Amino acid sequence: xxxxxxxxxxxxxxxxxxxxxxxxxxxxxxxxxxxxxxxxxxxxxxxxxxxxxxxxxxxxxxxxxxxxxxxxxxxxxxxxxxxxxxxxxxxxxxxxxxxxxxxxxxxxxxxxxxxxxxxxxxxxxxxxxxxxxxxxxxxxxxxxxxxxxxxxxxxxxxxxxxxxxxxxxxxxxxxxxxxxxxxxxxxxxxxxxxxxxxxxxxxxxxxxxxxxxxxxxxxxxxxxxxxxxxxxxxxxxxxxxxxxxxxxxxxxxxxxxxxxxxxxxxxxxxxxxxxxxxxxxxxxxxxxxxxxxxxxxxxxxxxxxxxxxxxxxxxxxxxxxxxxxxxxxxxxxxxxxxxxxxxxxxxxxxxxxxxxxxxxxxxxxxxxxxxxxxxxxxxxxxxxxxxxxxxxxxxxxxxxxxxxxxxxxxxxxxxxxxxxxxxxxxxxxxxxxxxxxxxxxxxxxxxxxxxxxxxxxxxxxxxxxxxxxxxxxxxxxxxxxxxxxxxx
Amino acid sequence: xxxxxxxxxxxxxxxxxxxxxxxxxxxxxxxxxxxxxxxxxxxxxxxxxxxxxxxxxxxxxxxxxxxxxxxxxxxxxxxxxxxxxxxxxxxxxxxxxxxxxxxxxxxxxxxxxxxxxxxxxxxxxxxxxxxxxxxxxxxxxxxxxxxxxxxxxxxxxxxxxxxxxxxxxxxxxxxxxxxxxxxxxxxxxxxxxxxxxxxxxxxxxxxxxxxxxxxxxxxxxxxxxxxxxxxxxxxxxxxxxxxxxxxxxxxxxxxxxxxxxxxxxxxxxxxxxxxxxxxxxxxxxxxxxxxxxxxxxxxxxxxxxxxxxxxxxxxxxxxxxxxxxxxxxxxxxxxxxxxxxxxxxxxxxxxxxxxxxxxxxxxxxxxxxxxxxxxxxxxxxxxxxxxxxxxxxxxxxxxxxxxxxxxxxxxxxxxxxxxxxxxxxxxxxxxxxxxxxxxxxxxxxxxxxxxxxxxxxxxxxxxxxxxxxxxxxxxxxxxxxxxxxxxx
Numbered sequence: 010x011x012x013x014x015x016x017x018x019x020x021x022x023x024x025x026x027x028x029x030x031x032x033x034x035x036x037x038x039x040x041x042x043x044x045x046x047x048x049x050x051x052x053x054x055x056x057x058x059x060x061x062x063x064x065x066x067x068x069x070x071x072x073x074x075x076x077x078x079x080x081x082x083x084x085x086x087x088x089x090x091x092x093x094x095x096x097x098x099x100x101x102x103x104x105x106x107x108x109x110x111x112x113x114x115x116x117x118x119x120x121x122x123x124x125x126x127x128x129x130x131x132x133x134x135x136x137x138x139x140x141x142x143x144x145x146x147x148x149x150x151x152x153x154x155x156x157x158x159x160x161x162x163x164x165x166x167x168x169x170x171x172x173x174x175x176x177x178x179x180x181x182x183x184x185x186x187x188x189x190x191x192x193x194x195x196x197x198x199x200x201x202x203x204x205x206x207x208x209x210x211x212x213x214x215x216x217x218x219x220x221x222x223x224x225x226x227x228x229x230x231x232x233x234x235x236x237x238x239x240x241x242x243x244x245x246x247x248x249x250x251x252x253x254x255x256x257x258x259x260x261x262x263x264x265x266x267x268x269x270x271x272x273x274x275x276x277x278x279x280x281x282x283x284x285x286x287x288x289x290x291x292x293x294x295x296x297x298x299x300x301x302x303x304x305x306x307x308x309x310x311x312x313x314x315x316x317x318x319x320x321x322x323x324x325x326x327x328x329x330x331x332x333x334x335x336x337x338x339x340x341x342x343x344x345x346x347x348x349x350x351x352x353x354x355x356x357x358x359x360x361x362x363x364x365x366x367x368x369x370x371x372x373x374x375x376x377x378x379x380x381x382x383x384x385x386x387x388x389x390x391x392x393x394x395x396x397x398x399x400x401x402x403x404x405x406x407x408x409x410x411x412x413x414x415x416x417x418x419x420x421x422x423x424x425x426x427x428x429x430x431x432x433x434x435x436x437x438x439x440x441x442x443x444x445x446x447x448x449x450x451x452x453x454x455x456x457x458x459x460x461x462x463x464x465x466x467x468x469x470x471x472x473x474x475x476x477x478x479x480x481x482x483x484x485x486x487x488x489x490x491x492x493x494x495x496x497x
Numbered sequence: 498x499x500x501x502x503x504x505x506x507x508x509x510x511x512x513x514x515x516x517x518x519x520x521x522x523x524x525x526x527x528x529x530x531x532x533x534x535x536x537x538x539x540x541x542x543x544x545x546x547x548x549x550x551x552x553x554x555x556x557x558x559x560x561x562x563x564x565x566x567x568x569x570x571x572x573x574x575x576x577x578x579x580x581x582x583x584x585x586x587x588x589x590x591x592x593x594x595x596x597x598x599x600x601x602x603x604x605x606x607x608x609x610x611x612x613x614x615x616x617x618x619x620x621x622x623x624x625x626x627x628x629x630x631x632x633x634x635x636x637x638x639x640x641x642x643x644x645x646x647x648x649x650x651x652x653x654x655x656x657x658x659x660x661x662x663x664x665x666x667x668x669x670x671x672x673x674x675x676x677x678x679x680x681x682x683x684x685x686x687x688x689x690x691x692x693x694x695x696x697x698x699x700x701x702x703x704x705x706x707x708x709x710x711x712x713x714x715x716x717x718x719x720x721x722x723x724x725x726x727x728x729x730x731x732x733x734x735x736x737x738x739x740x741x742x743x744x745x746x747x748x749x750x751x752x753x754x755x756x757x758x759x760x761x762x763x764x765x766x767x768x769x770x771x772x773x774x775x776x777x778x779x780x781x782x783x784x785x786x787x788x789x790x791x792x793x794x795x796x797x798x799x800x801x802x803x804x805x806x807x808x809x810x811x812x813x814x815x816x817x818x819x820x821x822x823x824x825x826x827x828x829x830x831x832x833x834x835x836x837x838x839x840x841x842x843x844x845x846x847x848x849x850x851x852x853x854x855x856x857x858x859x860x861x862x863x864x865x866x867x868x869x870x871x872x873x874x875x876x877x878x879x880x881x882x883x884x885x886x887x888x889x890x891x892x893x894x895x896x897x898x899x900x901x902x903x904x905x906x907x908x909x910x911x912x913x914x915x916x917x918x919x920x921x922x923x924x925x926x927x928x929x930x931x932x933x934x935x936x937x938x939x940x941x942x943x944x945x946x947x948x949x950x951x952x953x954x955x956x957x958x959x960x961x962x963x964x965x966x967x968x969x970x971x972x973x974x975x976x977x978x979x980x981x982x983x984x985x
Contacts, residue, residue, distance in 0.1 A: 181673040181702035183924050189669075214669035215925040272760065272796075302810045306794040308760075315816075315909025316875050319916060322790045323923075325810035328803075383929045387804050421803025428807060435811075435923035436671050437703040441871045 038288045042068040044482055045283045045292045047271050050078020051468055052456040053298030054257040054265075055475025056482075061261060063483060063490040068290050069261060070283060072270035072425045075251075076258040078299075079429050080468065082249025085414045089370055090249045091333050091363075093418035094429065095468050097250075099236070099243035101229055102469035104476070105253075109246070112256040116244040120362040121237045123345045126404045128352035129196070133403060139236055140200075141351060147196030154192045154201055155231045162225035167462040170223040171443040180440040184221045185214035199353045206378040207359045208234050209466075210327030211433050215379070220434035227465040237349065237361075241467065247366065250468065270425070274453060275310035281452040294482045298456035298475065300432050301446075302326060303425065313450055320445035323438045324459060326428020328382035330419040332357065332375045332397050334412035339364045339371030341405045348373060350404035356385050356396040360404060370413065373401055386419050393417065431466035432459045447477075454478045525777045530556040532970055533771045533780045535759050538566020539956055540944040541786030542745040542753075543963025544970075549749060551971060551978045556778050557749060558771060560758035560913045563739075564746040566787075567917050568956065570737025573902045577858055578737045579821050579851075581906035582917065583956050585738075587724070587731035589717055590957035592964070593741075597734070600744040604732040608850040609725045611830065614838035614892045617684070621891060627724055628688075629839060635684030642680050642689055643719045650713035655950040658711040659931040668928040672709045673702035687841045694866040695847045696722050697954075698815030699921050703867070708922035715953040725837065725849075729955065735854065738956065758913070762941060763798035769940040782970045786944040786963065788920050789934075790814055791913065801938055808933035811926045812947060814916020816870035818907040820845065820863045820885050822900035827852045827859030829893045836861060838892035844873050844884040848892060858901065861889055874907050881905065919954035920947045935965075942966045 044060050046053040049071035057067045075081070081094040098105045098116065109116055124135040127143050134143040142148045165173045173179065184205060192198045205213045205221070228234045234241055246252055258265045266288065273284040274295060283290045297304050305321025312318075339362060341348050348362025357375035364372045375397055377385050385393050394415050401409035420429035447460050456478035461470030483490030532548050534541040537559035545555045563569070569582040586593045586604065597604055612623040615631050622631040630636045653661045661667065672693060680686045693701045693709070716722045722729055734740055746753045754776065761772040762783060771778045785792050793809025800806075827850060829836050836850025845863035852860045863885055865873050873881050882903050889897035908917035935948045944966035949958030971978030 181677075182671060183669060183674070185669040185924075186671070186674045212925055212929075215923075215929075312910075312912040314875070315907060315911075315915070316871060319813060319816060319871070319909050322813035322915065325807060328807060380929050383804060383807070387802070419803060421807050422800075423803075424800040427803070427810065435703075435925075436673075437700055437923075441700075441703075441868050 040068060040288065040290050042066045042290060042292045043294070043486065045070060045281070045290045045295045046298055047274075047283060047295060048078065048298035048457070049076040049254070049258060049265055049267070050298060050457070051080065051254055051471035052458060052475040052478070053296065054254055054261065055472045056296050056298060056456055056479040057261055057264065058257055059476055059479035059490050060482065061264065063488050065483070065486065065488060065490075067261075067264055068292070069265045070269040070271055070285060070288070070290065071265065071267050074268050076265060076267070077251040077254035078471075079420070079426055080250040080254060081418070082251040083416075085333075085335055085416055087335065087370060087414065089335065089365060089372070091372070091416055092246070092249050092251070093331060093416070094420070095250050096245055097242045098246075098468065099233070099241040100239060101233065102241075102464055102467065104472040105469045108253055108472060112253055114252050114256065115247045117247060117366040119237050119242055119245055120339070120342070120364060121347055121349075123342065123347045125347050126350035128350060128354070128403055129199070130353065135346070139232065139240075144196045147194050147200060150192055150194045150197030151200050154188075154197065157191065158222065158225060159230045162222040162230065165219065165222045165226045167223070167227055169443065170219055171440045173219065176219055176440055179222060180217050180219035180436055180438075182218050183214045183436060184216045184218050185212070187218050188213055200351070203351055203353070203358055204231070204235055207376065209433055210329035210376070210378045210382060210428075210430050212379045215433065215435060217434050217436040217439060219439050223439065224465055227461065227463050227470070228467070242361065253468075271307060273308045273310065276452045294452050294454060294485055296454045296456050296478045296482060298478070300326060300426065300457055301459050302432055303427060304455070309453075316442070317445050317448070317450055320438070320442040323442060324432040324434055326421070326426070326432050327430050328379060328386065328421050329429050330377040330382050330385060330393070330417055332377065332393070332415070332417045333363060334373045334375075334397070334401060334409070335414040335416075336371040336373070336408065336412055338369055340408050341371075341373075344406070346405065348405075352400065352404065355400040355403070356381055356393065357400040360401070373405070373409065375401065382419075382421070386421055390417065449481065454481050526775060527777045527779065528556060530554045530778060530780045531782070531974065533558065533769070533778045533783045534786055535762075535771060535783060536566065536786035536945070537564040537742070537746060537753055537755070538786060538945070539568065539742055539959035540946060540963040540966070541784065542742055542749065543960045544784050544786060544944055544967040545749055545752065546745055547964055547967035547978050548970065549752065551976050553971070553974065553976055553978075555749075555752055556780070557753045558757040558759055558773060558776070558778065559753065559755050562756050564753060564755070565739040565742035567908070567914055568738040568742060569906070570739040571904075573821075573823055573904055575823065575858060575902065577823065577853060577860070579860070579904055580734070580737050580739070581819060581904070582908070583738050584733055585730045586734075586956065587721070587729040588727060589721065590729075590952055590955065592960040593957045596741055596960060600741055602740050602744065603735045605735060605854040607725050607730055607733055608827070608830070608852060609835055609837075611833045611835045613835050616838060616840035616842070616891055617687070618841065623834070627720065627728075632684045635682050635688060638680055638682045638685030639688050642676075642685065645679065646710065646713060647718045650710040650718065653707065653710045653714045655711070655715055657931065658707055659928045661707065664707055664928055667707035667710060668705050668924055668926075670706050671702045671924060672704045672706050673700070675706050676701055688839070691839055691841070691846055692719070692723055695864065697921055698817035698864070698866045698870060698916075698918055700867045703921065703923060705922050705924040705927060707927050711927065712953055715949065715951050715958070716955070730849065741956075759795060761796045761798065764940045782940050782942060782973055784942045784944050784966045784970060786966070788814060788914065788945060789947050790920055791915060792943070797941075804930065805933050805936070805938055808926070808930040811930060812920035812922055814909070814914070814920050815918055816867060816874065816909050817917050818865040818870050818873060818881070818905055820865065820881070820903070820905045821851055822861045822863075822885070822889060822897070823902040823904075824859040824861070824896065824900055826857055828896050829859075829861075832894070834893065836893075840888065840892065843888040843891070844869055844881065845888040848889070861893070861897065863889065870907075870909070874909055878905065937969065942969050
């Protein structure tokens with residue numbers, strides 16, 4: 010049960026609690042390894058694991074007091090395990106599915122029985138199936154737009170989106186511009202906007218159309234991204250999604266060093282040094298497995314080329330506050346509802362049933378995303394709680410207004426994530442900086458879901474990126490690294 | 498002549514030369530002041546100067562071994578002073594004009610006599626006046642678009658661009674989208690694109706239309722930005738633009754600490770601590786006067802609110818390589834040319850006559866901007882030099898191909914600027930994060946040209962921001978700070 014101590018043993022949160030004077034510390038512990046991995050999220054742990062399996066000596070340095078990065082599982086006041094970060098896996102996420110099986114991380118299907126709620130123009134209606142049908146004209150427009158976008162997405166090369174025939178045109182505009190020009194009904198545009206917010210935790214006007222299309226292609230298609238059954242929200246982990254990282258870290262054992270925020274990476278002809286407040290590690294290669302915007306904050310010696318640095322200035326993190334309300338039972342199920350709602354207004358515009366498989370307590374999950382996340386992130390928790398409950402009552406009735414527990418996680422506040430679900434590209438970035446995404450700089454290699462070519466932004470992408478970076482480093486070291494040697 | 502020793506005494510450049518192990522240094526020098534200023538560019542030096550004049554004790558900590566930030570004056574091989582960064586001042590830049598007069602920084606008019614060169618579709622033509630007239634239809638379209646954009650710009654409130662009546666619409670699209678929808682002829686779009694590149698060192702598809710309009714309004718109008726005579730390029734400094742910062746620093750004397758890169762800012766109820774590798778300064782307030790994207794890279798204790806942090810993820814620096822070629826004489830003048838060229842192709846698409854007032858050596862100045870800057874920044878200096886000379890020969894004849902000296906400065910490579918001319922906003926940022934631009938966080942205040950409401954992105958904006966931040970801090974300390982007590 011060591012991993013549960015690691016998970017729940019400390020109430021200490023990273024960030025503010027850390028001593029500001031740490032860089033003053035005089036005595037550095039100096040250690041050596043063949044490869045250092047910065048960041049113990051799924052990408053970093055996967056890279057470390059593959060290299061270790063190939064016989065390479067590895068150290069993983071992690072800023073937080075925990076592993077798992079953007080997956081984070083905590084107990085509610087009644088002990089119910091809640092995923093405060095990434096939580097779902099679905100079909101075609103082969104690496105995560107295999108990893109879950111290998112590590113004994115049992116999954117179950119997201120509750121998806123009954124009708125969904127649509128709240129629009131102040132009216133509440135219910136519908137069945139994945140796309141709201143309460144306004145048939147809007148539904149038809151939505152489906153037509155989705156077909157077009159799926160077709161366009163397939164033309165974006167996953168390894169090099171900037172080589173799409175229409176890359177210049179698609180990267181010169183926002184998704185909002187495309188929606189305005191190509192989707193006739195406002196109702197349809199509202200639904201598509203909600204879909205964009207749900208997938209990117211950003212607004213259609215924040216995103217390059219080319220980035221949107223790349224992301225869609227990397228997942229397979231829009232329904233793969235948006236769907237519950239047969240989509241990215243299909244299954245959940247009994248023990249929470251962080252369990253996968255905890256098990257990987259358990260295997261790596263003392264190779265994982267927590268509470269070790271790195272501030273400098275220095276390389277020369279013979280080695281690379283990774284310097285944290287109280288520790289210095291020397292190695293042949295380093296894999297930086299943190300979001301690009303955070304990688305850009307480290308100090309590099311020699312300084313990174315301008316092209317790489319400017320890329321990290323241009324891939325901001327999405328904005329999401331994940332809220333969960335606990336009730337004695339999932340009362341909406343008795344009313345024939347899935348617990349899924351979509352809305353054109355309110356702090357929470359998307360909800361899901363996040364009840365444990367055993368059926369109690371009832372858990373409603375809501376997301377405050379994009380501009381809503383930015384605005385509500387500046388209010389007090391009391392104000393947010395009231396706004397969230399107001400939404401849930403609208404969607405599911407008065408019973409939703411009196412939860413046993415209210416749990417929220419605002420990812421922009423997390424010093425070592427600074428947003429979720431992922432970094433996204435505004436217009437102009439893929440075409441001008443795309444080649445910087447994975448290109449190593451000397452002894453420095455890059456991992457993290459933002460570098461993935463499949464399921465970019467998802468746990469699956471993180472794992473793919475870790476395997477790719479491990480193989481890259483293996484090649485540099487002249488050591489064969491099998492990217493899938495235990496799982497396939 | 499102390500300032501010239503400071504300016505030219507050392508060939509050492511910041512960045513790679515600095516010891517990577519500095520954070521390990523054990524012994525911290527601890528100093529105290531009422532206010533600390535981070536960054537000795539024009540904004541920081543102005544703030545320090547105003548506070549010092551009001552009797553406040555100030556320390557300025559600067560990462561580089563020089564002051565001046567994005568102004569940087571160096572001698573060419575023959576001793577001619579070249580501005581490698583910001584260099585021009587023009588009408589309505591009241592603070593800079595007053596500062597120049599006060600400090601004895603003499604100016605002279607940019608050479609603007611004769612015809613300009615336009616290179617378009619492989620053809621070279623000449624024209625007179627500020628707007629190319631070789632294609633009358635395109636010229637008419639350009640003028641019509643500029644009038645529209647100027648009118649729209651005036652509707653953007655400078656203190657709060659997100660409150661413009663059309664803010665949501667304008668911030669949802671790129672400038673490129675607007676050009677495509679509103680400018681009929683391709684020739685006109687090309688010219689306007691060149692104007693955007695020249696002003697922002699970014700592409701029309703990189704920029705939010707709202708940001709573009711704010712920026713235009715903050716300067717007065719498009720001709721204020723683009724013009725030579727009667728515009729932002731009207732006058733130059735005999736001793737280079739950095740001279741202004743050098744003189745300000747000279748007055749501040751020992752209050753300015755060079756070679757002191759800050760890594761941490763920690764505040765509590767009683768004070769703020771600014772921590773560099775070998776120095777810690779304690780104060781009541783700190784003014785952070787560096788570009789927002791670099792401010793976001795520091796470590797803060799407690800960590801900054803997510804809203805502020807995410808803003809710094811969303812304001813990337815422009816991309817420009819400034820190149821200057823020296824010749825025995827300004828030979829183009831004899832041919833009746835101003836030295837100003839605009840082109841629809843090539844590495845250098847904008848040139849100016851940058852000859853000293855005495856008339857020798859002849860200096861041609863070219864800019865490699867936006868996507869060109871990103872692409873050419875990855876090539877070797879030899880390749881760039883060849884591409885630059887090829888352009889100059891096209892515009893000014895064979896004589897341009899054999900310069901006495903070739904000098905270039907790529908601002909994206911500068912570790913403590915990471916781009917020029919300024920940070921810009923992609924779509925969605927002003928409307929979602931605008932309130933973060935100047936809002937203090939506890940004891941931390943923000944300066945720098947990106948926080949200015951007039952001449953944002955220019956030296957004038959830097960000075961305005963320094964005066965505003967000084968007044969803000971004065972108010973917090975209960976000390977009257979006269980923002981203009983010597984100059985007006």
